[in-house]
Amino acid sequence: xxxxxxxxxxxxxxxxxxxxxxxxxxxxxxxxxxxxxxxxxxxxxxxxxxxxxxxxxxxxxxxxxxxxxxxxxxxxxxxxxxxxxxxxxxxxxxxxxxxxxxxxxxxxxxxxxxxxxxxxxxxxxxxxxxxxxxxxxxxxxxxxxxxxxxxxxxxxxxxxxxxxxxxxxxxxxxxxxxxxxxxxxxxxxxxxxxxxxxxxxxxxxxxxxxxxxxxxxxxxxxxxxxxxxxxxxxxxxxxxxxxxxxxxxxxxxxxxxxxxxxxxxxxxxxxxxxxxxxxxxxxxxxxxxxxxxxxxxxxxxxxxxxxxxxxxxxxxxxxxxxxxxxxxxxxxxxxxxxxxxxxxxxxxxxxxxxxxxxxxxxxxxxxxxx
Amino acid sequence: xxxxxxxxxxxxxxxxxxxxxxxxxxxxxxxxxxxxxxxxxxxxxxxxxxxxxxxxxxxxxxxxxxxxxxxxxxxxxxxxxxxxxxxxxxxxxxxxxxxxxxxxxxxxxxxxxxxxxxxxxxxxxxxxxxxxxxxxxxxxxxxxxxxxxxxxxxxxxxxxxxxxxxxxxxxxxxxxxxxxxxxxxxxxxxxxxxxxxxxxxxxxxxxxxxxxxxxxxxxxxxxxxxxxxxxxxxxxxxxxxxxxxxxxxxxxxxxxxxxxxxxxxxxxxxxxxxxxxxxxxxxxxxxxxxxxxxxxxxxxxxxxxxxxxxxxxxxxxxxxxxxxxxxxxxxxxxxxxxxxxxxxxxxxxxxxxxxxxxxxxxxxxxxxxxxxxxxxxxxxxxxxxxxxxxxxxxxxxxxxxxxxxxxxxxxxxxxxxxxxxxxxxxxxxxxxxxxxxxxxxxxxxxxxxxxxxxxxxxxxxxxxxxxxxxxxxxxxxxxxxxxxxxxxxxxxxxxxxxxxxxxxxxxxxxxxxxxxxxx
Numbered sequence: 001x002x003x004x005x006x007x008x009x010x011x012x013x014x015x016x017x018x019x020x021x022x023x024x025x026x027x028x029x030x031x032x033x034x035x036x037x038x039x040x041x042x043x044x045x046x047x048x049x050x051x052x053x054x055x056x057x058x059x060x061x062x063x064x065x066x067x068x069x070x071x072x073x074x075x076x077x078x079x080x081x082x083x084x085x086x087x088x089x090x091x092x093x094x095x096x097x098x099x100x101x102x103x104x105x106x107x108x109x110x111x112x113x114x115x116x117x118x119x120x121x122x123x124x125x126x127x128x129x130x131x132x133x134x135x136x137x138x139x140x141x142x143x144x145x146x147x148x149x150x151x152x153x154x155x156x157x158x159x160x161x162x163x164x165x166x167x168x169x170x171x172x173x174x175x176x177x178x179x180x181x182x183x184x185x186x187x188x189x190x191x192x193x194x195x196x197x198x199x200x201x202x203x204x205x206x207x208x209x210x211x212x213x214x215x216x217x218x219x220x221x222x223x224x225x226x227x228x229x230x231x232x233x234x235x236x237x238x239x240x241x242x243x244x245x246x247x248x249x250x251x252x253x254x255x256x257x258x259x260x261x262x263x264x265x266x267x268x269x270x271x272x273x274x275x276x277x278x279x280x281x282x283x284x285x286x287x288x289x290x291x292x293x294x295x296x297x298x299x300x301x302x303x304x305x306x307x308x309x310x311x312x313x314x315x316x317x318x319x320x321x322x323x324x325x326x327x328x329x330x331x332x333x334x335x336x337x338x339x340x341x342x343x344x345x346x347x348x349x350x351x352x353x354x355x356x357x358x359x360x361x362x363x364x365x366x367x368x369x370x
Numbered sequence: 371x372x373x374x375x376x377x378x379x380x381x382x383x384x385x386x387x388x389x390x391x392x393x394x395x396x397x398x399x400x401x402x403x404x405x406x407x408x409x410x411x412x413x414x415x416x417x418x419x420x421x422x423x424x425x426x427x428x429x430x431x432x433x434x435x436x437x438x439x440x441x442x443x444x445x446x447x448x449x450x451x452x453x454x455x456x457x458x459x460x461x462x463x464x465x466x467x468x469x470x471x472x473x474x475x476x477x478x479x480x481x482x483x484x485x486x487x488x489x490x491x492x493x494x495x496x497x498x499x500x501x502x503x504x505x506x507x508x509x510x511x512x513x514x515x516x517x518x519x520x521x522x523x524x525x526x527x528x529x530x531x532x533x534x535x536x537x538x539x540x541x542x543x544x545x546x547x548x549x550x551x552x553x554x555x556x557x558x559x560x561x562x563x564x565x566x567x568x569x570x571x572x573x574x575x576x577x578x579x580x581x582x583x584x585x586x587x588x589x590x591x592x593x594x595x596x597x598x599x600x601x602x603x604x605x606x607x608x609x610x611x612x613x614x615x616x617x618x619x620x621x622x623x624x625x626x627x628x629x630x631x632x633x634x635x636x637x638x639x640x641x642x643x644x645x646x647x648x649x650x651x652x653x654x655x656x657x658x659x660x661x662x663x664x665x666x667x668x669x670x671x672x673x674x675x676x677x678x679x680x681x682x683x684x685x686x687x688x689x690x691x692x693x694x695x696x697x698x699x700x701x702x703x704x705x706x707x708x709x710x711x712x713x714x715x716x717x718x719x720x721x722x723x724x725x726x727x728x729x730x731x732x733x734x735x736x737x738x739x740x741x742x743x744x745x746x747x748x749x750x751x752x753x754x755x756x757x758x759x760x761x762x763x764x765x766x767x768x769x770x771x772x773x774x775x776x777x778x779x780x781x782x783x784x785x786x787x788x789x790x791x792x793x794x795x796x797x798x799x800x801x802x803x804x805x806x807x808x809x810x811x812x813x814x815x816x817x818x819x820x821x822x823x824x825x826x827x828x829x830x831x832x833x834x835x836x837x838x839x840x841x842x843x844x845x846x847x848x849x850x851x852x853x854x855x856x857x858x859x860x861x862x863x864x865x866x867x868x869x870x871x872x873x874x875x876x877x878x879x880x881x882x883x884x885x886x887x888x889x
Contacts, residue, residue, distance in 0.1 A: 065866060074458065
């Protein structure tokens with residue numbers, strides 16, 4: 001059985017930052033919280049989704065709100081437990097596992113903090129396979145797990161229970177409450193059975209984060225192979241294997257940022273290293289969502305886009321992008337759960353305000369430069 | 371006239387400046403007691419310039435004493451932390467990240483009390499004044515005299531921390547209180563960490579500042595003196611004594627500002643070429659661009675930003691190697707052994723300095739010892755060094771277009787051709803005392819980092835308020851009203867939150883009031 005321990009924590013954190021695909025917030029606070037819990041309990045057990053028994057009853061936990069607020073009014077594991085208890089009361093059944101909502105950013109860490117406190121195992125999978133901004137953007141929702149009861153708790157352990165007819169409405173109502181709660185709310189939602197987990201989750205994303213972080217560290221220490229090429233090559237051996245390519249190597253030429261009702265929207269232009277006149281143009285909406293090479297689309301959401309420092313392989317977020325950074329852009333295929341027509345409807349280009357259709361990375365990237 | 375002093379780990383440098391002119395400068399060793407080194411250095415420039423003490427309007431000191439003391443864990447005192455936050459923030463207690471050798475000295479005594487603010491300025495809870503008083507009594511019992519008060523979102527409103535400090539001083543009249551809001555910037559744990567570092571330096575701060583003061587008295591200099599802080603602006607000696615942590619990143623800042631001053635160019639790139647590495651950074655309006663990454667000091671994260679400097683493995687001691695048809699320069703270096711290892715000094719290692727001599731860029735050591743070098747190799751190595759610097763200059767630039775490049779440091783002889791991307795290459799004289807000159811640039815600043823609601827008061831009004839507050843703080847810190855101007859505005863909307871909430875950081879800079887009056 002896999003575990004998250006103090007030993008693999010730095011790798012895990014590095015990996016969650018990369019899987020944040022440009023968003024998800026600063027992992028610092030999450031790392032400190034998890035470090036504190038792991039020092040006390042030694043480790044958190046992970047259950048492979050294939051091994052999840054039918055009688056498992058899991059709850060997904062997450063922090064809703066603005067990462068800028070999370071660094072002041074810290075995420076609260078105790079309030080998260082309160083939210084969980086409230087759902088247990090509602091459903092008359094106890095949870096015996098935690099499942100992450102997101103694979104990237106701060107919300108990849110919080111479930112482990114809560115699990116460590118409660119002595120519960122964590123399912124090695126999640127509902128997004130990366131970071132997404134909203135609660136309906138999960139494979140849980142896409143494949144029919146009910147988002148409700150959706151419980152939000154504040155630091156006073158006040159709870160608000162949302163029972164709605166669909167996850168999008170939950171997101172809309174919940175976001176408004178979140179502002180009133182001070183820009184941060186602890187959320188428990190998507191209570192689900194072992195059968196639902198096996199059917200809907202994006203598998204093995206906790207160990208994926210550990211492996212990504214580990215691979216980057218090893219490549220850095222070995223110093224033989226290019227870090228980004230080495231990381232892209234790693235995905236051929238991930239479980240499941242995935243198509244991945246370094247899409248571009250260059251220098252950040254221009255960054256445009258703006259805001260649109262709680263969204264950080266913008267784009268970045270990267271020009272090729274050397275004498276080539278190639279240019280890559282990436283669009284973001286909290287996370288990176290679209291990459292075009294010389295005007296031609298080479299990767300599009302829900303497939304994953306990373307912008308990494310070309311020397312260190314550390315993730316560069318939409319907030320830390322700036323002129324002159326030497327970066328490589330990596331495209332990684334989303335898993336099959338994330339690419340079905342039903343999934344693309346909820347987490348595809350349309351949800352990111354892009355009018356192009358979704359085309360698989362492997363069908364796009366072959367024609368581009370690699 | 372005024373004096374700039376840089377008290378470094380090895381040398382104490384001093385410069386005497388008349389407005390924008392450097393009248394005299396000196397480099398002398400730093401002493402254990404700090405003070406006698408200052409007396410020596412300042413005494414020497416007074417003597418060589420024939421300047422009368424009565425003509426000295428102010429003295430500015432830059433120092434790395436506090437950074438070094440904290441990193442080495444020397445002379446630190448126990449600290450107690452009172453955080454106004456409950457019921458929030460129980461997930462990470464104060465000093466969580468502090469390594470054991472620091473905890474051994476400063477302890478891990480903390481108290482969480484009800485209080486703190488929301489991002490929009492509402493109170494999370496009313497401040498539990500009784501709990502603050504109880505914490506103070508407990509600290510007194512434990513003989514803790516240095517106290518940090520912190521709280522959630524206190525940079526947006528310092529009144530809660532002020533009240534906490536008042537209660538603590540009431541209960542413990544001999545205590546020193548550090549307010550996290552004075553250290554500023556959003557990020558509770560980082561701000562609190564920096565505040566704890568500050569509080570732990572209470573004793574050392576008194577000793578060092580007394581040494582500074584006594585040194586000046588001994589020199590018969592009775593004008594006010596100032597200390598340079600992280601961003602290159604000044605704080606009064608009284609404030610510096612309370613907030614020594616604000617000097618932590620001042621060294622590299624002063625060096626870059628000094629270089630800019632010497633070259634007379636405010637927007638430029640500075641390349642400091644040393645023996646092993648070259649540090650390349652950007653100056654905007656005479657101030658270094660800040661790094662996006664926060665600084666870890668003694669493995670503890672703070673909310674300070676260092677100048678955004680890129681270090682590359684190119685220096686006078688860089689080892690030059692041939693592999694196949696390729697010529698490599700660095701990144702390894704003979705470093706301090708240059709004077710014995712380099713070919714021009716009779717050694718056996720081919721270094722970047724040897725190449726510079728062979729190429730006729732410099733006359734160092736015995737050039738006959740490199741006369742046998744193949745011209746093709748010299749040419750290849752010279753190309754390599756220039757390419758390396760050009761690539762780095764291009765990388766640190768903040769926009770397209772050519773900018774002036776300022777070369778400082780002993781290794782600057784390596785570069786003799788034009789640099790691609792540079793509108794001009796400037797090699798200022800006196801760059802050896804750039805730190806002291808940087809310290810002596812009499813400017814003071816005010817900064818604000820708060821969250822505003824565009825939904826409530828709109829963007830224009832928000833920015834106007836932030837600017838006004840930054841200027842007010844600059845003036846409060848000693849800037850003359852007329853000179854204070856806004857040097858940077860950053861707007862960062864709060865992502866994932868549809869509340870029209872935007873974090874605004876504004877910085878204002880002005881000339882020191884006194885210095886101006888004397889012009």
